[in-house]
Amino acid sequence: MANEQLKQLYDVLDDTTALLHKTLGSTYLDAAIESGENLMAHTVHQEDGLPSQATVDKLTEQYATIDLSDYSAEELRQALQLVLVKAVQTDGIEPNKQVTPDAMASLATFVATTFHANMPETMTVADPTVGSGNLLYAVMNQLHAAKNVTVKGVGIDNDDTLLAFADMSAGLQHLDVQLFHQDALADLPVTNADLVIADLPVGYYPLDERAKTFETAAESGHSYAHHLLIEQSLKMLKPGSFGFFYVPANVFKSKEAAGLTAWMTKAAHFQGLLNLPESLFADPAAQKSLLILQKPGEHTKQASQVLLGTFPDLSDRKAFTEFIASVQAWAKANLA
Structure with a gap:
């Protein structure tokens, strides 16, 4: 320690x-x-x-x-x-409810500070699958430290025990956070977030009738929860703001990916997909990527060249420094 x-x-x-x-x-x-x-x-x-x-x-x-x-x-x-x-x-808590590693919070914060060159003095960060709050609070703390901004948090989850831990944790840290015990795919408590960050659960959403109200719903059978949550999260954002989503590395290779891609093409600016280092995952099949979407706004545009790549192993300082420089150069050239 x-x-x-x-x-x-x-x-x-x-x-x-x-x-x-x-x-x-x-x-x-x-x-x-x-x-x-x-x-x-x-x-x-x-x-x-x-x-x-x-x-x-x-x-x-x-x-x-x-x-x-x-x-x-x-x-x-x-x-x-x-x-x-x-x-x-x-x-023996199930995999979808386990702790998001700090490295993933730090990577998301780096991208957020790079893409938000001029952050507002007070900003709201939302997590629709907040769980214990660890990812949201790490990002809030790191954004405050990096940019000296006042950060407010909004968290949604349907697990009351994890939310109780998140509430206790926020209290000890003196964080300004609102927590909501509900299905994140129901009516949203926030629609003006400056940033959405989520380590999305992977699996099928059981409520087919509710899923059908989303454009990313499967044509038949259960829909992927992470697809629906990405669509829902965009509704939480202010125009021009970003959503950072940790998704399976093969998110665009499944048979259901066509619906997600079709929705993204018309509803969002698909600005990046960055693979995480394999070393972060004990099982290569569990590898994740950081999907970066921007809600269209008055001064936004789809980048002509989407930011693609793989974060180097965090222990390789030279490669990591070079990668950070390339992301910063991309943001300067492609974001309004």
């Missing part, structure tokens, strides 16, 4: 979560939520005599070693992320 202070924070969160998990018989994720809320409230929540007073005393002693004012929002997020990874492993 980066430093001893951060390690101390993680150790306290990890130890107290493990103790609550054992004492309450809850899932590890629920215990992590409760531990974070205890730390934020400076008190240990008891209900029906649980946890026991002896456990409360032990937890209180551990929380007392942490002064939250010593930590930045990003440090708090990093510690919570490690607890979340352990919760995923302990509880």
Whole structure:
């Protein structure tokens, strides 16, 4: 871990979560939520005599070693992320709900700051599949650090437990975030975002009648959720703003891709598709790409040459520096 202070924070969160998990018989994720809320409230929540007073005393002693004012929002997020990874492993949480790696947040932030040469003083970033909030909050923190802008967040998810973790995490980080417990393909709570970022779940959407209201719906059978979410996300954006979507690397090779491509051609500017390094994925079949779409606006245009390429391995500094320079040159030449 980066430093001893951060390690101390993680150790306290990890130890107290493990103790609550054992004492309450809850899932590890629920215990992590409760531990974070205890730390934020400076008190240990008891209900029906649980946890026991002896456990409360032990937890209180551990929380007392942490002064939250010593930590930045990003440090708090990093510690919570490690607890979340352990919760995923302990509880056997399904792949579509696992943690987006920090590297993916950093790559998205780099592209966002490159494409948004002049960011507004206050901007809204939305994630329609926010889950635990890790990707959204990393991007918010990094955008603030890079551009010194005020960043507000909007997150949507249908998993109430992950949203509870996201709510606790936002509270500890003092982030300005609105979270909505709903189907992201239902009526949208936001239509004026400056940026949409999403690590899209892959699979079929079960509500065929609702899917039929989307142009990217399959002609027959279930539709791909990630196709529908891309279309829905564009409705969340202000004209001229960007959507960054982590999608399967073979997104345009499936038999259903024709509908997605036809919709994109008329509804969006398809500005880029950047493959992520294979080294980020244990299984090559799970490799993802960053799809970059822009909502048409008064001063926007479709780039004559779409930005295509593959991010080099992050450990290859020379190749990565050259790649960053090429992306910056592309943005300067192709974006209004």
